[in-house]
Amino acid sequence: MVFCIRFSLWQRNDLSFVSNRVDSADGATRSIRKLTPDDGQALKFYACGPTVYGPAHIGNFRSFIVQDLLVRVWEAAGGKTRHVRNLTDVDDKTIRGAREAKQTLSDFTRGWTDRFHRDGEALGLKRPEVEPKATEFIPKQVELVRRLIQSGHAYESGGSVYYRVKSFARYGRLSRLDERELKEGASGRADADEYAREQAADFVLWKGYKPEDGDVFWESPWGKGRPGWHLECSAMAMELLGETIDLHGGGADLIFPHHENEIAQSEAASGKAFVRHWFHVSHLLVEDRKMSKSLGNLYTLEDVAKRGYEPADLRLVLLSGHYRQPLNFSWDTMQAARHGREKLGRAHAGLAETAGTEKPGKEGWGSFAPAWESLRHDLDTPKALGALYTAVGELEKKRRQGMKPSEAAIELAAMERILRVLGVSPYFEKEVEISPEIRGLAEAREAARKAKDWKESDRLRDELAKAGWEVRDGAGGWRLVRKTGIA
RNA sequence: GGCGGGGUAGCCAAGUGGUAAGGCACGGCUCUGCAAAAGCUGUAUUCGUCGGUUCGAUUCCGACCCUCGCCUCCA
Numbered sequence A: 001m002v003f004c005i006r007f008s009l010w011q012r013n014d015l016s017f018v019s020n021r022v023d024s025a026d027g028a029t030r031s032i033r034k035l036t037p038d039d040g041q042a043l044k045f046y047a048c049g050p051t052v053y054g055p056a057h058i059g060n061f062r063s064f065i066v067q068d069l070l071v072r073v074w075e076a077a078g079g080k081t082r083h084v085r086n087l088t089d090v091d092d093k094t095i096r097g098a099r100e101a102k103q104t105l106s107d108f109t110r111g112w113t114d115r116f117h118r119d120g121e122a123l124g125l126k127r128p129e130v131e132p133k134a135t136e137f138i139p140k141q142v143e144l145v146r147r148l149i150q151s152g153h154a155y156e157s158g159g160s161v162y163y164r165v166k167s168f169a170r171y172g173r174l175s176r177l178d179e180r181e182l183k184e185g186a187s188g189r190a191d192a193d194e195y196a197r198e199q200a201a202d203f204v205l206w207k208g209y210k211p212e213d214g215d216v217f218w219e220s221p222w223g224k225g226r227p228g229w230h231l232e233c234s235a236m237a238m239e240l241l242g243e244t245i246d247l248h249g250g251g252a253d254l255i256f257p258h259h260e261n262e263i264a265q266s267e268a269a270s271g272k273a274f275v276r277h278w279f280h281v282s283h284l285l286v287e288d289r290k291m292s293k294s295l296g297n298l299y300t301l302e303d304v305a306k307r308g309y310e311p312a313d314l315r316l317v318l319l320s321g322h323y324r325q326p327l328n329f330s331w332d333t334m335q336a337a338r339h340g341r342e343k344l345g346r347a348h349a350g351l352a353e354t355a356g357t358e359k360p361g362k363e364g365w366g367s368f369a370p371a372w373e374s375l376r377h378d379l380d381t382p383k384a385l386g387a388l389y390t391a392v393g394e395l396e397k398k399r400r401q402g403m404k405p406s407e408a409a410i411e412l413a414a415m416e417r418i419l420r421v422l423g424v425s426p427y428f429e430k431e432v433e434i435s436p437e438i439r440g441l442a443e444a445r446e447a448a449r450k451a452k453d454w455k456e457s458d459r460l461r462d463e464l465a466k467a468g469w470e471v472r473d474g475a476g477g478w479r480l481v482r483k484t485g486i487a
Numbered sequence B: 001g002g003c004g005g006g007g008u009a010g011c012c013a014a015g016u017g018g019u020a021a022g023g024c025a026c027g028g029c030u031c032u033g034c035a036a037a038a039g040c041u042g043u044a045u046u047c048g049u050c051g052g053u054u055c056g057a058u059u060c061c062g063a064c065c066c067u068c069g070c071c072u073c074c075a
Helices: A058-076 A092-100 A105-122 A134-150 A179-187 A192-196 A229-241 A252-270 A301-306 A311-318 A331-355 A366-376 A381-400 A405-422 A436-450 A454-466
Strands: A023-026 A031-034 A042-047 A080-085 A154-157 A160-163 A203-208 A225-227 A247-251 A278-281 A284-286 A327-329 A469-474 A477-482
Touching (some): A042 A229, A058 A080, A058 A311, A080 A229, A301 A311, A311 A331, A327 A331, A331 A381, A331 A405, A366 A405, A381 A405, A436 A477, A454 A469
Parallel strands (some): A042 A247, A247 A278
Antiparallel strands (some): A203 A225, A469 A477
16 A cells, blocks of 8 residues: 655646536545546535534534535536435434433434524525435444454454454555554543454444443344444445445545545445545634634534624635635624625626616626636635626626626626525625614604704714614615624 | 644735735725715735745745644534
């Protein structure tokens, strides 16, 4: 097993002139490669989904949004997709969470699954074709373990079954860790299980039952127990997509051990290459740190709403950096995203006005072609967003100087098309309910203005500002806009 | 310690061997009772540091500094 060390940097292949080509970085070969479906039909894409034991945080959503973008770009390029994203609904955290909530495991995970779906929908995540749950594929997982034992890649010990890392020569290739380092890494975290392992690097495929598991267990040839974390993805991916899948993705922290272990399990069982193309999304940082509960910098969609932002603002922020690069989140960048969306909304409205009833002749990218080109080359969202704003600015200028309705119609359709691929909606003002008190203040201010009592008018505006509302006077009278950024 | 990312204006973030996209924020002007919105406009002699190659480097090479992540909980 020789891994070519010379790939110290990502290699860029030549851009194809085929208009529907989509390129993406491959984590295994560290190169930008054309994305292809092996069977020439649909792209078989397996993504590691959430563990449903609590609300997903904005970092989790970065991964899912980038996965969603990949699907959208692929499909906009004319491709078809078989997108599978699992739900991990049994593991230490879900079992503990259910016990603490005094709920059954399935009730507990169903609640968090619903929440994940609601949040995902708010963020514009398209639902994958299949969302398999680990608990629905227990027999397939048991079967996979049995095959691995038969072929000598796994062994039973003390009611659990472990993967014999030594038996798989390619182990560590994806994450570029060699066996010696793995042993050292394991040394600090001795678990009772570890005494049952032949080698510290071996990982558990099937966990023997422990009293704290309560009523969470399944019968198996090795007694009561439950599957290990890595097993579900191998079993479900191979069952639903076949033994070799085109694309497999997830957060960068899954490279080791999760994806490494998936490869070992799957390839040892099937004898075939498990994944043709790896796709890893770098982490979202908050205040330059990885998010964690202990640092108090872990945000959910609920926190975003509390500050007066919309999920779409977050989506734009999460797309503002390249997916292979760490992205630093801050509320300032959320504000920038909101303003960006307002600008897009105004540009959209302007084009719609100029276009009138005119319809575009045929589908095209118009001025947004550079943005599209950036997207299909390894999902270069920062470049694409730059191109998007540039195009919007130029079109606004052109429109003021006189643009034909037919041209506006074409550009409007193109703009909607690129926004659809990004999954980013412009910000449009909408009617919201306001309390009678607030309305009273606004009306009193208007009365003061009419009477040219500027002092009183300004005082009322300050009062409204304190309550979180911004007054904007326009030709048609006053409007109130919810202020953002308030915790 | 091993492996892998980063260091570009106040913030976010592109980019190229030939002289720094875009967004936010900020300043000026127009407009406005004042604001907001909109328009016009200004804002990095400089791309972590030090060397080297070159007519020319932020972009290539070398060394160094700082920082983040992974090394069996983790998107």
